[in-house]
Amino acid sequence: MSALIEADRVSKSFGGLQALSDCSLSVARGSIAGLIGPNGSGKTTLFNVMTGYDRCGGGEIRFDGESITRATPERVFALGVGRTFQITRLFFRLSVLENMLVATQRHEGWMRSVARRAGSAAERARALELLDFVGLARMAGIPAGNLSYGQRKLLELASLLVADPAVLLLDEPTAGVNPTLIKQLTERIRELNRAGKTFLVVEHNMEFVMGLCHEVTVLHQGRTLKTGTPEQVRADPAVLDAYLGGADDDDL
Amino acid sequence: MVAAGVVILGLFPLVFSNPNTTSIAFFTLIFMVCASAWNMFAGNSGYIALGHAVYFGCGAYALTLLANHLGFAAGWGVFALVPVAGIVAGLIAIPTGLIALRARRHTFVVITIAFMFVFQLAAFNLGFTGGSSGLQPPTPLWSITGYNDNFYYVTAVLLLLTVGLTFLVRRSRFGLQLLAIRDDEERARGLGVRVGRVKLTAFILSAVPVGMAGGIYAYFLGQIFPQFAFDPLFDLSIALMAFLGGLGTVVGPLLGALVLESLQQYFTQQYGASQAYLIIYGALFLLVVLVLPRGVIPSVQELVERWRGRSSSHDAGPGEPDRTGDVVEAGVG
Numbered sequence: 206m207s208a209l210i211e212a213d214r215v216s217k218s219f220g221g222l223q224a225l226s227d228c229s230l231s232v233a234r235g236s237i238a239g240l241i242g243p244n245g246s247g248k249t250t251l252f253n254v255m256t257g258y259d260r261c262g263g264g265e266i267r268f269d270g271e272s273i274t275r276a277t278p279e280r281v282f283a284l285g286v287g288r289t290f291q292i293t294r295l296f297f298r299l300s301v302l303e304n305m306l307v308a309t310q311r312h313e314g315w316m317r318s319v320a321r322r323a324g325s326a327a328e329r330a331r332a333l334e335l336l337d338f339v340g341l342a343r344m345a346g347i348p349a350g351n352l353s354y355g356q357r358k359l360l361e362l363a364s365l366l367v368a369d370p371a372v373l374l375l376d377e378p379t380a381g382v383n384p385t386l387i388k389q390l391t392e393r394i395r396e397l398n399r400a401g402k403t404f405l406v407v408e409h410n411m412e413f414v415m416g417l418c419h420e421v422t423v424l425h426q427g428r429t430l431k432t433g434t435p436e437q438v439r440a441d442p443a444v445l446d447a448y449l450g451g452a453d454d455d456d457l
Numbered sequence: 458m459v460a461a462g463v464v465i466l467g468l469f470p471l472v473f474s475n476p477n478t479t480s481i482a483f484f485t486l487i488f489m490v491c492a493s494a495w496n497m498f499a500g501n502s503g504y505i506a507l508g509h510a511v512y513f514g515c516g517a518y519a520l521t522l523l524a525n526h527l528g529f530a531a532g533w534g535v536f537a538l539v540p541v542a543g544i545v546a547g548l549i550a551i552p553t554g555l556i557a558l559r560a561r562r563h564t565f566v567v568i569t570i571a572f573m574f575v576f577q578l579a580a581f582n583l584g585f586t587g588g589s590s591g592l593q594p595p596t597p598l599w600s601i602t603g604y605n606d607n608f609y610y611v612t613a614v615l616l617l618l619t620v621g622l623t624f625l626v627r628r629s630r631f632g633l634q635l636l637a638i639r640d641d642e643e644r645a646r647g648l649g650v651r652v653g654r655v656k657l658t659a660f661i662l663s664a665v666p667v668g669m670a671g672g673i674y675a676y677f678l679g680q681i682f683p684q685f686a687f688d689p690l691f692d693l694s695i696a697l698m699a700f701l702g703g704l705g706t707v708v709g710p711l712l713g714a715l716v717l718e719s720l721q722q723y724f725t726q727q728y729g730a731s732q733a734y735l736i737i738y739g740a741l742f743l744l745v746v747l748v749l750p751r752g753v754i755p756s757v758q759e760l761v762e763r764w765r766g767r768s769s770s771h772d773a774g775p776g777e778p779d780r781t782g783d784v785v786e787a788g789v790g
Contacts (some may be wrong), residue, residue, distance in 0.1 A: 233691040255649065282649035290647075296640035299633075306630075307637045308648040368649060 208253065208267070209403045210286060210372050215264035217254055217427075219245075225261070225427040230405075232372065237394065239414040239435075242424030243447065247409045251289055251424065252284040252376055266378070282308075287365035288374040291407075293357045297350035299339060300359060304349050305332035308368040309358040317411065329337040331416045332361040332367055338361045340391060355386035362393070379410045391417055423447070436454040466613050468607045470588030475760060479605035481722040483677065484648050486612040486716040488672040490619050491691075492698040492710035496621040499696070500705035501632060502656055503639035504558070507692040509669040511576045512546035512664035513669030514686030518586060519545035521594040521681055522602060536611055539672045546668020547661050554660035558653070561642070573687055580683035588748035591682035594675055608677045626662070635659055639705070684708065692737075694718070699718035703744050703752030712753060717741070 211231040217224045225247045238244055240248050255266050257278040266274045276284070287308075289371060296304050306324040324332070339359040344352065349402040358378055359384040365373060375394075379387045380450040387410070394417060396406060408414045414421060415435040423430040423438060425447040431438055438444055469640050470479050489514065499506050514768045516545050520535070520542040529535050599607060626632045634655045639647040675681045695710075703709025721734045750755045772780045 258643070258647075278646040279649050279651045282647060286646055291645065294641050294647075296499040296637045296644070298640050299636055303636075307633055307645065307650065319629050322628050323630040324472060364648065456754075 207234055207270075208232060210383065210405070211266070212251060212255055213267065215254055215266065216262045217250055217259060218262055223427055224397035225411065227264070227429075228424065228427060229264075229429050230402055230422050232405050233345070233420070234399060234403055235398070236419045237398050237417055239421040240405060240407045241409070241411075241414055241421060241438075242423065242430070243375065244424035245315070246424040247427040248424055249347045249376060250427075252374055252407060255281075257288060258376060261314045272447075280449050282368070282370070282414055285369075286374065287372070289358075289361045289365065289370065289376055289378065290294070291380070293351040293361050295352075295357055295360060295364075297348065299349060300346055300350050301336065302329070303344040304360060304364050305336060310365055312438040324450065326425035328367075334358075335363045335366050336363070338366075339449065355382040358382055359386070359390065360391075361395075370402075372405065373397075375406045377407055379408060379413050387413060391410060463617070465580065470609050472583075474602060475609070475724055476601050476605050477610040480608055481719055481726070482581040482606055483612060484722050485611045485718040486609065486616050487670050487674055488695065488698065489539070489714040490612065490616050491667050491712050492695040492702075493616070493623055493707075494663045494666035496663075496699040496704065496706075496710040497554045497626055498659045500638060500699055500710070501626070504656065505566050505673050505696065506557070506563075506569045506570075506660070507566055507689075507696060508557070508573040509664065509667050509695065510573045510578055510687050510689065510691040512550060512667040513671035513674070513681075513691055514548045514576060514580065514681075515549050515581070516542035516668030517675035517681045517711075518580065518592070518669075519668070519684045520672030521592045521675050522585065524676075525592070525593045532716060533597075533607075535595060535597070535676055536673075537612070539615070539669050541673030543665040543669035546671065547665040549668075550661045550664035554657050554664075555788070558656050558660065570689070570692070571688060573692060577683050577687035581689060586683065589683065591680055593680045596679045608673065612670070615666065615669055618713065620707065622666070626659070627707055631655065631658070636705075646669055678775060691763040692739070697742055700752055701741065701749075703754030703756075706752070706754045710752040710753050 208231040211244060214227045214229055216226050216228070220351060228247065230238075230240065230251065233454070240251070242248050250259065254261045257273070257276050257280065261274065264274075265272055268286055271284075273281055273284065273286075279367055280350065296307065299307075303323075306328060333342055335344055339362060341352075341356060341360055341363065344356065349357070349360060362373070362375070362378070377395075378390055382390065394406075399406060400420050406414065406418065418435060420432065421434045421435050421438045423441075423444050430447055431444050433441070469482055473482070491509065493508050495506070498504065509601065512738075520538045523529070523538050523541060524535050529538065553572050557565055557572065560568055574697055581589055586592065597604065597607075626635070634645065634650045637648070638652055638655065642652055671686065675686070694717065695714070696711030699710040700713070701717065702711065702713030716740070720737075722739075725733055745752070751759075
């Protein structure tokens with residue numbers, strides 16, 4: 206399988222702190238990839254670099270074979286890479302439905318957006334359909350800030366789906382979400398994956414990662430420690446040492 | 458409601474024909490235009506610009522300079538320069554906006570204020586602006602009643618256009634993107650909103666009506682000076698008007714300008730050109746921040762919604778289960 210999005214020997218430092226060094230990651234088209242590692246291992250930094258929020262110091266990011274190393278977040282999204290944030294970000298004062306309509310402009314020019322009304326009938330119908338998909342259709346009219354934490358995670362995911370990105374980068378989608386909603390989230394991700402969407406998921410929830418992902422990459426101190434199937438990763442002594450062995454120091 | 462507003466706007470000088478009153482009405486309309494246009498950018502995007510006097514002043518100088526140099530005769534013809542004044546303001550908003558919008562929040566505010574003083578200083582010192590002695594546009598020889606009325610109606614048309622524009626922006630995809638930027642600019646980028654373009658477009662769109670208002674204002678007064686064309690109090694006034702009425706709403710800034718500017722003009726007429734209104738402004742600003750931090754319109758809306766919610770919660774199915782009183786009543790019903 207060909208790589209849909211990949212990081213090739215990426216480096217990033219913040220002052221004296223080397224957050225990523227020669228870190229490589231490749232997500233095959235149509236797969237669900239997991240990215241794990243202890244706190245501070247560079248997972249979110251890698252996400253930021255891959256989606257244009259941070260510039261990498263060296264190396265290359267490619268999407269569908271094309272370099273997006275220097276692309277802005279807007280451009281990265283327009284190409285078809287959607288992301289969520291570790292701490293859920295929504296437009297809290299906008300309604301749930303309005304949150305869904307922000308992203309729909311991926312397919313249209315800028316001048317048209319000034320003249321056109323937000324959300325055509327078709328776009329609203331599609332947004333409601335997706336809200337229904339994540340179980341939030343009933344909430345369409347209320348401000349996003351009134352949603353529970355788990356519902357916010359679902360809305361964040363749904364608002365990306367509106368623009369139909371090819372690959373979704375999810376940063377800790379299960380953090381702070383109750384088990385029922387985690388189950389729902391897992392099902393939704395599987396369903397979307399069957400429909401052709403590619404996923405890269407950062408997670409601390411091992412059960413979730415091991416159960417969902419086809420391939421798992423382990424980051425440790427800004428380097429790629431191991432890439433393999435969940436079984437391979439789980440059995441690797443280096444991983445156990447770096448990640449699970451260090452669990453006592455983590456807030457797991 | 459819109460129709461009623463337009464009718465009142467149209468009939469006002471016919472009913473209240475006293476020149477003192479129509480003069481107050483004219484200034485009020487000027488500030489309604491400016492507060493509304495300012496709010497279209499600042500209220501929707503959350504970027505509190507305090508340098509729109511730059512565009513007001515540039516509009517004022519542009520109209521005066523063009524009228525004088527192109528040899529416009531005093532009269533209706535000069536009003537043809539009002540759109541040109543708006544275009545000049547819009548053009549000046551491009552570089553100033555590009556620079557200021559590189560910064561966010563406090564830094565943005567400070568940069569916009571700095572621009573205002575830079576332009577004021579330039580108006581004092583550049584040769585073609587007449588320096589501190591200012592400039593005089595041609596003065597039309599209309600009767601005192603006709604004079605005020607003509608200016609009033611021209612400004613009323615500008616107000617209708619401006620409010621129409623803010624309304625269109627508000628319901629457009631572009632407006633939604635601005636609101637998204639207000640709530641979380643980084644995430645908006647992550648959803649493909651080209652924030653740089655969106656912010657700059659809104660900034661320019663809001664500068665144009667302010668520049669046009671500045672042009673009309675200069676023509677009405679018959680003279681302009683740097684310290685009144687580029688006036689820091691202008692920025693504070695329009696911001697306060699928008700805050701008082703409700704930042705980010707279409708009607709709020711109109712209401713704020715209507716109340717504040719007409720009161721200020723009235724007091725100035727009654728008690729001379731004192732600065733006492735500044736104390737009232739300060740007190741009002743405190744009051745807004747303390748009592749109505751979101752402004753009149755959103756607070757009233759909230760009250761109405763809460764009242765409606767209370768009256769309909771008896772038959773509502775999925776209410777809050779923690780409100781035991783409602784649950785008991787629902788059970789009985």
